[in-house]
Amino acid sequence: MAPGVIYLDHHATTPCEREVVEAMAPWWSEHCGNPASRLHRPGLEAAAAVELARSQIAHALAAEPEALVFCSGATEANNLAIKGLAEAELRSGGARRRLICLSTEHRAVLDPLRYLAGHGFELICLQPQADGLVDLEVLEGALSDEVLLVSVMAANNEIGVLQPLGAIGALCRQRGIHFHCDAAQAVGHIPFQPAALGIDLLSFSAHKFYGPKGIGALLVRPGIKLAPQTHGGSQEHGLRAGTLPVPLIVGLAKALELALADQGERAERLGALRDVLWQRAQALGGVLRNGAMAPRLAHNLNICVEGVDGTALHRLLRRELAISSGSACSRGEPSHVLQALGLSRQQAAASIRFGLGRSTTAAEIERAAELLSACITDLRRG
Ligand SMILES: Cc1ncc(COP(=O)(O)O)c(C=O)c1O
Structure with a gap:
């Protein structure tokens, strides 16, 4: 990496x-x-x-x-x-x-x-x-x-x-x-x-x-x-x-x-880390979760940040986080998935997909939450 x-x-x-x-x-x-x-x-x-x-x-x-x-x-x-x-x-x-x-x-x-x-x-x-x-x-x-x-x-x-x-x-x-x-x-x-x-x-x-x-x-x-x-x-x-x-x-x-050998244990561990990230994101206010929480992949979180410009948010976060706003095949267009859920183009662009994985650690999730908080605070201050 x-x-x-x-x-x-x-x-x-x-x-x-x-x-x-x-x-x-x-x-x-x-x-x-x-x-x-x-x-x-x-x-x-x-x-x-x-x-x-x-x-x-x-x-x-x-x-x-x-x-x-x-x-x-x-x-x-x-x-x-x-x-x-x-x-x-x-x-x-x-x-x-x-x-x-x-x-x-x-x-x-x-x-x-x-x-x-x-x-x-x-x-x-x-x-x-x-x-x-x-x-x-x-x-x-x-x-x-x-x-x-x-x-x-x-x-x-x-x-x-x-x-x-x-x-x-x-x-x-x-x-x-x-x-x-x-x-x-x-x-x-x-x-x-x-x-x-x-x-x-x-x-x-x-x-x-x-x-x-x-x-x-x-x-x-x-x-x-x-x-x-x-x-x-x-x-x-x-x-x-x-x-x-x-x-x-x-x-x-x-x-x-x-994958089948550690599937259950991995889902449990990543689900717990994902929940920490979601709690930290929610605590910032004006953050909505996209999609049902259950049934859902344990290693997925997708959030929409209100009141910020999506392009600016992603630019700031990507200095340290490899994340995306949607499918790797969508070439930067606001996600058709999020728009099908009723989000506007702006909301879709200000959404973040987090995909945790086998190597993801609690320290990484802590750092991701800190960065999210710092970037959102900066952008909302203007
Ligand atoms: C749901 C889904 N279908 C299909 C694909 C395409 O898979 P592949 O890269 O193996 O062609 C992807 C990968 O982006 C995917 O997430």
Whole structure:
């Protein structure tokens, strides 16, 4: 980490754990085989490493190994799930043309859905409640025989709220509607069993749980038909062409193993630190929390500071804190998530997302609270 900077942006990405780097190390040069080259030992060794990782990851998610499709991360997994399902529906002569999501989804879900909306599908973006959670009655009212897919994320990347996936899954299942869940912020952070929640398609990404960047997967419930979105080879059951990145896959499996091992203890510790930060922020007055406090990721806090200019606030805080005002993919635009909750553009810009992580200490949270207090006092004085 950069010296002198307190890293509180763990929703954007997490540092790759040393043990994960070590597990990947032999697979870069020493064991260089291509897992698709099954005619010699290096290739067979690489294939064995991939299949071991695949079964470990699948086991951790209570799924079958064949259900996993490795790809470059959650963005690609979302594209494969959403566009792959839509294309398969068209090809099979199916008549479902309606897609439903929450307006607070990540762009990696919204953009592929919008793309389809320009190609013969209809997109319904439901507004969440003011606390960021889906209104189940509104969702139920939107479901019909014309709906192909409901896509709702597990944990929001900005406000950390956890959606009622089991209830959504049950509503979809009763009507034969596919349920896709972008779980990029949830896997490795909260207990997660997709099949038990009625999830048909689940996206996740290693760099969100202390693994390497550039690797993730889509978990596909057996029987779901997808059209491949990357052509050029028969890897991953023909669903995702391209040479498999063995070191990254080994790293994904290791990171997930480590994340699941300390998940409960980490959530408890970070939840307590997050609560301290929230109490200190509240004590400053004119600070509102964005999103429901529960159910919420324990390592997330998102606050709106009233009566200050957001740009100035972030400029001051960023001298010592690595924080953000929203998604890393939003290019400085005021957050669409916070605006969907009813915040104005100014309020969204004056909001701060804190993402605590494995390395966060009580001293760092103390310092962050001090800085917050000093910056807000300065700016309010004018
Ligand atoms: C909820 C959510 N979905 C998708 C993504 C994109 O993930 P990746 O960087 O693996 O493509 C992110 C990361 O920013 C995210 O937070």
